[in-house]
Amino acid sequence: xxxxxxxxxxxxxxxxxxxxxxxxxxxxxxxxxxxxxxxxxxxxxxxxxxxxxxxxxxxxxxxxxxxxxxxxxxxxxxxxxxxxxxxxxxxxxxxxxxxxxxxxxxxxxxxxxxxxxxxxxxxxxxxxxxxxxxxxxxxxxxxxxxxxxxxxxxxxxxxxxxxxxxxxxxxxxxxxxxxxxxxxxxxxxxxxxxxxxxxxxxxxxxxxxxxxxxxxxxxxxxxxxxxxxxxxxxxxxxxxxxxxxxxxxxxxxxxxxxxxxxxxxxxxxxxxxxxxxxxxxxxxxxxxxxxxxxxxxxxxxxxxxxxxxxxxxxxxxxxxxxxxxxxxxxxxxxxxxxxxxxxxxxxxxxxxxxxxxxxx
Amino acid sequence: xxxxxxxxxxxxxxxxxxxxxxxxxxxxxxxxxxxxxxxxxxxxxxxxxxxxxxxxxxxxxxxxxxxxxxxxxxxxxxxxxxxxxxxxxxxxxxxxxxxxxxxxxxxxxxxxxxxxxxxxxx
Numbered sequence: 301x302x303x304x305x306x307x308x309x310x311x312x313x314x315x316x317x318x319x320x321x322x323x324x325x326x327x328x329x330x331x332x333x334x335x336x337x338x339x340x341x342x343x344x345x346x347x348x349x350x351x352x353x354x355x356x357x358x359x360x361x362x363x364x365x366x367x368x369x370x371x372x373x374x375x376x377x378x379x380x381x382x383x384x385x386x387x388x389x390x391x392x393x394x395x396x397x398x399x400x401x402x403x404x405x406x407x408x409x410x411x412x413x414x415x416x417x418x419x420x421x422x423x424x425x426x427x428x429x430x431x432x433x434x435x436x437x438x439x440x441x442x443x444x445x446x447x448x449x450x451x452x453x454x455x456x457x458x459x460x461x462x463x464x465x466x467x468x469x470x471x472x473x474x475x476x477x478x479x480x481x482x483x484x485x486x487x488x489x490x491x492x493x494x495x496x497x498x499x500x501x502x503x504x505x506x507x508x509x510x511x512x513x514x515x516x517x518x519x520x521x522x523x524x525x526x527x528x529x530x531x532x533x534x535x536x537x538x539x540x541x542x543x544x545x546x547x548x549x550x551x552x553x554x555x556x557x558x559x560x561x562x563x564x565x566x567x568x569x570x571x572x573x574x575x576x577x578x579x580x581x582x583x584x585x586x587x588x589x590x591x592x593x594x595x596x597x598x599x600x601x602x603x604x605x606x607x608x609x610x611x612x613x614x615x616x617x618x619x620x621x622x623x624x625x626x627x628x629x630x631x632x633x634x635x636x637x638x639x640x641x642x643x644x645x646x647x648x649x650x651x652x653x654x655x656x657x658x659x660x
Numbered sequence: 661x662x663x664x665x666x667x668x669x670x671x672x673x674x675x676x677x678x679x680x681x682x683x684x685x686x687x688x689x690x691x692x693x694x695x696x697x698x699x700x701x702x703x704x705x706x707x708x709x710x711x712x713x714x715x716x717x718x719x720x721x722x723x724x725x726x727x728x729x730x731x732x733x734x735x736x737x738x739x740x741x742x743x744x745x746x747x748x749x750x751x752x753x754x755x756x757x758x759x760x761x762x763x764x765x766x767x768x769x770x771x772x773x774x775x776x777x778x779x780x781x782x
Contacts, residue, residue: 347692347707429704451734458736464708467743469722470731472711474704476722479711481733538728 310380310418315391315634319622320398320420320437327440330608331556333488333528333621336399336437337446337545339454340430340473340482344462348474349427357411357427363461364413364426374456375449377418384409390639393630401425402433422453429474430482432457441552443485443545450483451541470537480537485545487552488517490620492527492605493562494555496574500529503558511535512551517597517624526597526624531555563609578606582614585654590647596627596654603658619657626653689713749778 307315323334342348343363347356364381371379384392384406392406400420405412405428415424425433434457436449457463464472470480478484494500504514511534516524531552533544566574581602585591591599604620606612625631627650633641636649687696694706696714705711711718723729735744752775759768 342708344708348705350702350704351692351694351706353692454734455737458738462738463736465736466708466711466731468729468731469711470733472705472708474706476703476705476718476725479722480726480731483733535726535728536733537722537726538730538732540732541734543732 307386308380310378311382314380314400314416314420315394318626318631319618320400320625322419322421322437323439323621324618325439329440329556330604331490331559332441332552333490334437334439335441335443335446335485335487336435337443337450337483337485338433338435339450340471340478340484341432341434341454341457342464342472342474343431344464346431349429349431350474360427360431361411361413364415364424364432366460367415367424367457370456370460371415371417371422371424371453374452375417375422379415379417379422382414382416384412384414388639390630390633394628394634397628397631398625399437402428404428422449424453430478441487441549441556443487443549447483447485447541447545477534478536480535481539481541481544483536483541483544484532485548486530486532487548489529489531489552489555489559490527490601490604491529491555491559492601493559493566495524495527497562497565499558499562503555507531507551507555508534510551512548525594526601528597528601528624563605567609575611578602578609578611582606582612582658586658587655588651590644591627591651591654592643592647593627593629593650596650597624600624600627600654614658616657616660623654623657626657687713687715745778745781749775752778 343360346359347353349357349360368379368381382395387395387409389406392401392409395401395414396403396406400416400423401414402425405414405425411427413426415426416422421437423435423437425435434450434453436446436453438446438449466472466479471482473479473482491500494503507514513532513534515530515532517526517528517530531548533539533548535544539547581599585596585599585603600620600623603612603614607614607620626635629646632646632650632653633639635653636645638645641649688694689706689710690713691709692706694710694714696717699705699710699714705714719729730750732747735747752771756768756771756775759765759771
């Protein structure tokens with residue numbers, strides 16, 4: 301059992317809230333869930349995290365303590381530093397499920413921490429694969445805004461500490477796939493129509509040929525649970541941050557257009573099939589007594605599609621985004637107040653949570 | 661993980677032809693102790709100096725991964741002003757080439773003056 305540590309009220313609220321506040325921002329299009337920009341940075345003269353050098357890890361951690369004030373001044377809200385050693389494994393997993401940090405950071409908690417703004421839009425991972433991973437998130441498609449925020453944070457850090465920077469290669473990172481701008485911009489999309497019409501595989505292939513990668517809900521190697529896909533840039537050298545963001549924005553707009561076409565096709569050519577599928581999903585979620593995580597996300601995706609197409613009587617705009625978080629195993633167990641719930645117990649509780657949400 | 665397997669195999673085989681591998685794997689970073697064989701295994705550099713210290717294979721590796729060797733991004737405010745000018749010059753020269761190619765000679769003349777002016781600063 302992990303030692304129970306009392307968190308500040310802010311950190312506790314961050315762990316408890318089912319939906320990160322910024323996801324409630326209104327967006328123009330229900331297909332685009334969120335945008336994110338992350339910058340990989342390393343301090344000059346300190347070996348990277350993979351060297352596992354105690355002195356280096358401690359030094360970076362101490363430097364991170366010194367960032368709380370500059371970050372507050374640059375961004376305008378307070379930042380909390382969450383030392384991962386002070387979280388239980390389950391609480392760490394919840395932060396991963398909420399996309400505030402990577403599974404990689406949660407794996408080895410010692411010397412690892414997260415600097416997070418009060419509104420949860422900015423989260424800086426400390427001692428991940430690179431010394432710092434600056435992340436800025438927005439609802440909907442707004443990569444320019446996310447970059448602007450990340451860039452300001454980056455400037456604030458650079459005004460205090462020197463970064464490892466190479467004349468030819470730009471910002472130096474542990475992995476050569478990030479060297480240069482160190483920037484990975486990504487957009488989370490709900491592509492239910494393209495998945496149903498089986499047109500996604502072709503699109504994914506052509507996107508990767510164009511230098512964009514498409515991954516599932518939880519990044520590398522994760523499946524496209526609930527028809528959620530993350531599209532991101534691959535190259536970090538030979539292209540500027542702005543050009544990269546503009547190219548990705550164009551690609552996402554095209555994908556949205558294709559998704560809309562797929563939905564129109566379904567509506568005009570297979571309306572009854574579609575309605576039957578969506579109502580069945582709605583019915584199952586309203587009455588099922590046991591739901592696995594995977595089944596829940598797949599049915600929730602159908603219900604969201606029905607909501608977006610105004611085929612189902614669901615009005616709560618945030619229900620999908622919220623349930624995507626609350627039905628994940630660790631968040632669920634936190635709500636159950638049980639860190640060792642069996643899969644069967646979790647599936648029963650998940651079904652209850654979803655039934656309640658659909659009734660309210 | 662599958663991704664890592666492909667990645668590492670790619671690192672090893674793409675940069676060094678067979679036979680040469682054994683010899684060059686002894687290369688070691690004098691700053692952090694990362695060896696080329698460990699780098700090939702984990703696919704990560706150990707410190708900023710590895711990019712130079714791990715030898716001539718690094719450049720073609722980056723070229724392969726990124727399909728470029730020219731940095732076009734943000735430049736830190738501190739201590740890199742020469743680099744900023746260099747980046748500007750590169751862009752101007754590119755524009756000049758394009759202007760000439762499209763026979764826009766007035767624009768080309770202007771760009772040439774700008775390049776001259778900027779080069780004098782370096």
